[in-house]
Amino acid sequence: MIRYPIAFAALEALVDAESPTWRGKAKVRTDGFVAAGKYEESSPIWSDVKPVFMKLQHNKCAYCERMLAAGDHGGAIEHDLEHFRPKSSVVDWPGATDFTFPMGAPCPPGYFWLAYHLQNYAASCKKCNSPLKKNYFPVPTARGGATTDPKSLNESEKPFLVHPIGDIDDDPREVIRFLGITAIPARKTGPRRRRGDVTIAFFALNNREELRRERAELLDSLGHHLETINDPTTSELRKSRAKATVERMLKPQARHSSCVRSMVDLYVANPVQAQELIDQARAFLDSLP
Ligand SMILES: [Zn+2]
Incomplete structure (x- = not known):
């Protein structure tokens, strides 16, 4: 896992270049979710900006660093645009039972206000997204309130998983390293040690x-x-x-x-x-x- 650095304004500019009307449409939909207090729609548009993240990540999965096909070689099929914080119901992560510390409570409405937030996206492989990430999002403390932006949520929730896009989370190198082919926590103790242990187990980085x-x-x-x-x-x-x-x-x-x-x-x-x-x-x- 590595960081893919980009400032928020630069990310917005890339999205505008890819789809000039996307951010306007995303705001209308987000306002609707906030008014309703839940995520609910039948024709999502986040896949429209998937090419931006694929390119930013050099066509690699954000979490396992596998190389996937490029955009002009069928890559859109191999990549998912993944919501870091689930846009709807957050449920208990089954792997939490292997750890002694708390992983947060379920959250039925999920982070609906982040369904179209660019700082809540990453391109990932289908294995990391579907069977593994699903709608889990373990946190050591209480979950943040609705409409809070991802940067503030990172500071208050201190989530276990690492979001490697942009500059609002730990550099993954400070969380996970490798000993030979085996992923290991970069720190021996403290919150980053727990982030490393959980992220490695969560994405099964040593079991695939x-x-x-x-x-x-x-x-x-x-x-x-x-x-x-x-x-x-x-x-x-x-x-x-x-x-x-x-x-x-x-x-x-x-x-x-x-x-x-x-x-x-x-x-x-x-x-x-x-x-x-x-x-x-x-x-x-x-x-x-
Ligand atoms: Zn992956």
Whole structure:
């Protein structure tokens, strides 16, 4: 998981460029939800701005960093436009029973006033959105009041899940890192430790074979490039090509760049442990049927 930084005004400008009338229509509908005290409509329009978020996120899922198809290659089918705070009924997250701390009460009306709030959106893969995120939104305290904006809600609710779009939440790197192919909390204690534990469990970041396989393949490749860079018998040309490839793997455009970043950082600090974890990733790939 990485942050996709953008100021709110810049996000609004991108949406206006994509659909000049969208924000006006969204305001009319939001005013209607607020007056009714609930979300209720039959022809939602949030998919109209999905391409904005796909592009902003480099066609990666906001939560698991899988690469999905681009907009001009059928990507709209693979991406969902996900509501960070559920637009209607919030129910208890079943995974909460694995934790000892409270996860907030159900909320029958949900966050209806955020159904069309641009700071409540993220493009995600269908796996992260449908079976996992659904209409769950665990919080450690009471839920915020209606019409409160997402930034203020983040400050008052201190939600467990991390919203990586924009600049109104923790940088995901301060919450989740990787040890080899395994996602781990970035902090040992405190609220961010709990955010890390919950977010990793919530999106099953360590229990999905497709994610573990992709990360292992990247670490296998990274290991070869690091060997090339550190081999005294290798030509400078080959070394510079290997360095350029590692730089590409660290870019926000690259899938699972947070996992690769963690490994490169570890390689600098403790190359022996890094090599052990790369070897474990290779053993994992060998173990797959
Ligand atoms: Zn995902």
